[in-house]
Amino acid sequence: MKIIYTDALIIGGGLAGLRSAIAAKKKGLDTVLISMVPVRRSHSAAAQGGMQASLGNGKMSEGDNEDVHFSDTVKGSDWGCDQEVARMFVQTAPKAIRELAHWGVPWTRIRAGERTAIINTKKTIIKEDAHNEGLIQSRDFGGTKKWRTCYTADATGHTMLYAVANEANRLNVYMTHRKEAVSLITKDDQCCGAVVRDLITGKLGAYIAKGTMIATGGYGRIFKVSTNAVICKGTGAAIALETGIARLGNMEAIQFHPTPLFPSGILLTEGCRGDGGVLRDKDGYRFMPDYEPDKKDLASRDVVSRRMMEHIAKGKGVKSPYGEHLWLDISILGREHIEKNLRDVADISKTFAGIDPATGWMPVLPMQHYSMGGIRVKPNGESPTLKGLFCAGEAACWDLHGFNRLGGNSVSEAVVAGMIIGESFAEYCLGANITIDTDLINQKLQEQQTYLESLLKLNGTQSIFAIKTKMQEIMSAKVGIFRNAKDLQSAVDELQELYRECKNITIKNKKLHGNVELDDAYRVPRMIKIALCAAVGALQRCESRGAHTRTDYPKRDDANFLNRTLTYWKHPDDPLPTVEYEELDVMKMEIAPGFRGYGDKDNIIEHPGAAKRAEEITRITDELTAKHADRFTIQNALMPYELSPKYKAKNQRVGVGYE
Amino acid sequence: MSRKLTINILEYDPQDPSDRPKIVSFKMDETPSLSFYLVLKYIKEHLEPDLAYDVVCRAGICGSCAMIINGTPRLACKTLTNNFKETEFTLAPLAGFALIKDLSVNTGIWMKGMNKRVEAWVHQNTPMDISKIERKIDPDAADEVFELDRCIECGICVASCGTKLMREDFVGAVGLMKVARFRADPHDIRSDEEFYELIGDDNGIFGCMSLMGCEDNCPKELPLQNKIAYLRKKMVELG
Ligand SMILES: Cc1cc2nc3c(=O)[nH]c(=O)nc-3n(C[C@H](O)[C@H](O)[C@H](O)COP(=O)(O)OP(=O)(O)OC[C@H]3O[C@@H](n4cnc5c(N)ncnc54)[C@H](O)[C@@H]3O)c2cc1C
Ligand code: SF4
Ligand code: FES
Numbered sequence: 001m002k003i004i005y006t007d008a009l010i011i012g013g014g015l016a017g018l019r020s021a022i023a024a025k026k027k028g029l030d031t032v033l034i035s036m037v038p039v040r041r042s043h044s045a046a047a048q049g050g051m052q053a054s055l056g057n058g059k060m061s062e063g064d065n066e067d068v069h070f071s072d073t074v075k076g077s078d079w080g081c082d083q084e085v086a087r088m089f090v091q092t093a094p095k096a097i098r099e100l101a102h103w104g105v106p107w108t109r110i111r112a113g114e115r116t117a118i119i120n121t122k123k124t125i126i127k128e129d130a131h132n133e134g135l136i137q138s139r140d141f142g143g144t145k146k147w148r149t150c151y152t153a154d155a156t157g158h159t160m161l162y163a164v165a166n167e168a169n170r171l172n173v174y175m176t177h178r179k180e181a182v183s184l185i186t187k188d189d190q191c192c193g194a195v196v197r198d199l200i201t202g203k204l205g206a207y208i209a210k211g212t213m214i215a216t217g218g219y220g221r222i223f224k225v226s227t228n229a230v231i232c233k234g235t236g237a238a239i240a241l242e243t244g245i246a247r248l249g250n251m252e253a254i255q256f257h258p259t260p261l262f263p264s265g266i267l268l269t270e271g272c273r274g275d276g277g278v279l280r281d282k283d284g285y286r287f288m289p290d291y292e293p294d295k296k297d298l299a300s301r302d303v304v305s306r307r308m309m310e311h312i313a314k315g316k317g318v319k320s321p322y323g324e325h326l327w328l329d330i331s332i333l334g335r336e337h338i339e340k341n342l343r344d345v346a347d348i349s350k351t352f353a354g355i356d357p358a359t360g361w362m363p364v365l366p367m368q369h370y371s372m373g374g375i376r377v378k379p380n381g382e383s384p385t386l387k388g389l390f391c392a393g394e395a396a397c398w399d400l401h402g403f404n405r406l407g408g409n410s411v412s413e414a415v416v417a418g419m420i421i422g423e424s425f426a427e428y429c430l431g432a433n434i435t436i437d438t439d440l441i442n443q444k445l446q447e448q449q450t451y452l453e454s455l456l457k458l459n460g461t462q463s464i465f466a467i468k469t470k471m472q473e474i475m476s477a478k479v480g481i482f483r484n485a486k487d488l489q490s491a492v493d494e495l496q497e498l499y500r501e502c503k504n505i506t507i508k509n510k511k512l513h514g515n516v517e518l519d520d521a522y523r524v525p526r527m528i529k530i531a532l533c534a535a536v537g538a539l540q541r542c543e544s545r546g547a548h549t550r551t552d553y554p555k556r557d558d559a560n561f562l563n564r565t566l567t568y569w570k571h572p573d574d575p576l577p578t579v580e581y582e583e584l585d586v587m588k589m590e591i592a593p594g595f596r597g598y599g600d601k602d603n604i605i606e607h608p609g610a611a612k613r614a615e616e617i618t619r620i621t622d623e624l625t626a627k628h629a630d631r632f633t634i635q636n637a638l639m640p641y642e643l644s645p646k647y648k649a650k651n652q653r654v655g656v657g658y659e
Numbered sequence: 660m661s662r663k664l665t666i667n668i669l670e671y672d673p674q675d676p677s678d679r680p681k682i683v684s685f686k687m688d689e690t691p692s693l694s695f696y697l698v699l700k701y702i703k704e705h706l707e708p709d710l711a712y713d714v715v716c717r718a719g720i721c722g723s724c725a726m727i728i729n730g731t732p733r734l735a736c737k738t739l740t741n742n743f744k745e746t747e748f749t750l751a752p753l754a755g756f757a758l759i760k761d762l763s764v765n766t767g768i769w770m771k772g773m774n775k776r777v778e779a780w781v782h783q784n785t786p787m788d789i790s791k792i793e794r795k796i797d798p799d800a801a802d803e804v805f806e807l808d809r810c811i812e813c814g815i816c817v818a819s820c821g822t823k824l825m826r827e828d829f830v831g832a833v834g835l836m837k838v839a840r841f842r843a844d845p846h847d848i849r850s851d852e853e854f855y856e857l858i859g860d861d862n863g864i865f866g867c868m869s870l871m872g873c874e875d876n877c878p879k880e881l882p883l884q885n886k887i888a889y890l891r892k893k894m895v896e897l898g
Contacts (some may be wrong), residue, residue, distance in 0.1 A: 037713075038767030040812055041721045055793075095789035101796075102789075104781040104846055106804035109796050134795030152805050158720065159808050166780035177767050200759055201674070229716045264692065266718040321691075348718060351737055352692060465704040509709035514672050514760040517708040649790040
């Protein structure tokens, strides 16, 4: 079993992992990136709709800036996010997008003159100024005040991922694929690298590094129906959980997207509605304005998904052999627009549903889409409890999204986190020292080897595939869009039972390589642990916040739950994760908890400090405004935050310069 | 009444000295909108638990699942059984790439080599200030680059290529497309002479015999032949 030594180990080659690798390599570190699949196949490639950054170039984004993006993000999160992190993020996002343009992402650019757009089902003329022609254009997405989502037609993730992978190639970053991290190596509460399995030969190796970064994406595949790629199994978070030291944050915070294609679950981007498409019921009636008169079809995702389920419950769903669904209508946009800006959508619809969306409506139903939860890290990206372990991207709970993330904020987070966390990770690696002797490394390798061999020897009655399916069914049925104590408790019980069943299997092929049944035999128990963290977290969170909806506790309860759920696996033999909470400090918030501007009003149990903080914010703002302070001074007075100068630098915009 | 399907799969584990390539047959019922990804998932979960194949996005976006289906290279996740008159299908691994096992091939390693060979990254010599307003790009030029950037490196063009059969080191339509992509990119400062250095030989632009296999099968419907012909014209002018 091989041992490889390096300075910086990055696990995962999506946008977050690749961008972090670039940061590490640029600091001159010996950098190794491993990925389960060739990096360009990472799930980031599937992002369609776009990336949020407040460039403010186009007509419909005039007046946009970091402050507006910040406010949208905090409200979107239902005040669950870390506002300091949100500030770091919005300040860096415009730089990220400009850097990506420089690396060759062919962002759709502004064309001077008039064009027709569909806004609120009506044809509207938008006129772009001639002097802005050639700057990066943006489109409308849910939950945002301005049109802020930059895009390359509807293949944004693909072009971003390729550009970042190209840059990593230019810098000669060492990347190796079909390698899966199966265990973290820790010594005295410090992470020293990982045990890695070669998915071709089945052989184990140890990668020993001064710093380890996990950028393994989300855990959507613990659900039966999900928009996620089949590799989004959350195994990166699971191996952190299995250290017993690292904590996972807000694992119950799971987003359901309103418009995956039914029944396959292949996503139809939010850009469909952003560009003017609407939802319709079995009578062809556009129902969203009745529920959300203000934001309509473009309220935030959690709200739209719930309204759709509510509407189906009222008997308005379209019946089909696979169950009920609703319609997404983009035919009103016209064929030309669809074939240019929503080409992949048209392709998906034609291929998988046999429907040409320029003439017909597409069947849709809300399904699991995004994991807000993940490995809990500090603003610099490091685990607060396991030294030397960093995490970025969807795998992390950095906590930009709180209980609901806005469309377009995720690829943006992946790249921005790669820049910010990538840099702090690199600095950590430069200064770090690890001392670990070969005996300990060999022992860790041997443990995993013995475990794999023991799985091959099991002689039970179950199929690991059937267990996986059962887990996915439990999660979709009982830990889904609407949750309640009874279902959640039964999910927790059943998942524990399933976990035990994982020892009652037989693997047909007895080889250690080329054996996908063996792969699942060690992945599924880890997935069940992740599922348990989500289910237990959801059960104990007796409130509704963002995407987490408890029918038995319909109010957002700031008095008791303005906090972050932390789960960890104290002892390997524990049947359940241990749960702790981390308070969010109201008195440090830049925007005090309040109404989001969509969803149900008067549905909040207030935090005792919220009104006081709101007053304080108003007072500070008024005082400084009277003294003609600029927005940066006011922001700094309300909530100072740290960020390296190159990312904190002011962003230039058309018309306003650096204001 | 649903149709009964017969699925023949070429199975082989090259790492097992005792194994020999063999065709194994499976029977299953057809369901509506059944893709070959779902066929393979069904076979793996119910009939052949160690069947190897590559699927990631299952939505025709990531390029993982290319394989030969009844003689033609296609994306398994994007190909539906009900689009065929036949009820019997033979699945074989994508030709031209290292076989891992059964239907799983190492396109990733090949693409990595190809990307390095044609230096598939933007070459530039001016540092940029990321706080400043981005450089303006002609909207048509941006669209053109996007069109060429849509390749998902699935390898189907390579597996469909007559030249690749004879020339092991041919960069394939995908490699030539990359060159066309960076040549069109206003950010890339490379001259045609520099591109010629990369592909001006029989393993590059002069190897293509215009057999069209690549373009006929490309799942992204990229204008491969048109772009290759244009590139060849430009390269001939230099040669
Ligand atoms: C269909 C779809 C559309 C989307 N559209 C948008 C959009 O328009 N805008 C937006 O902002 N967001 C969108 N998102 C979300 C966004 O794409 C993801 O959140 C983001 O790309 C995640 O990037 P990442 O780098 O964190 O992870 P990923 O891109 O998922 O990469 C994870 C990497 O980790 C590797 N890996 C995983 N486990 C292991 C392991 N154990 N060992 C080794 N390697 C491992 C994988 O091989 C992969 O390289 C979309 C998501 C979906 C599902
Ligand atoms: S050019 Fe087409 S066929 Fe070739 S790799 Fe790219 S997407 Fe696949
Ligand atoms: S699995 Fe991604 S293209 Fe088929």
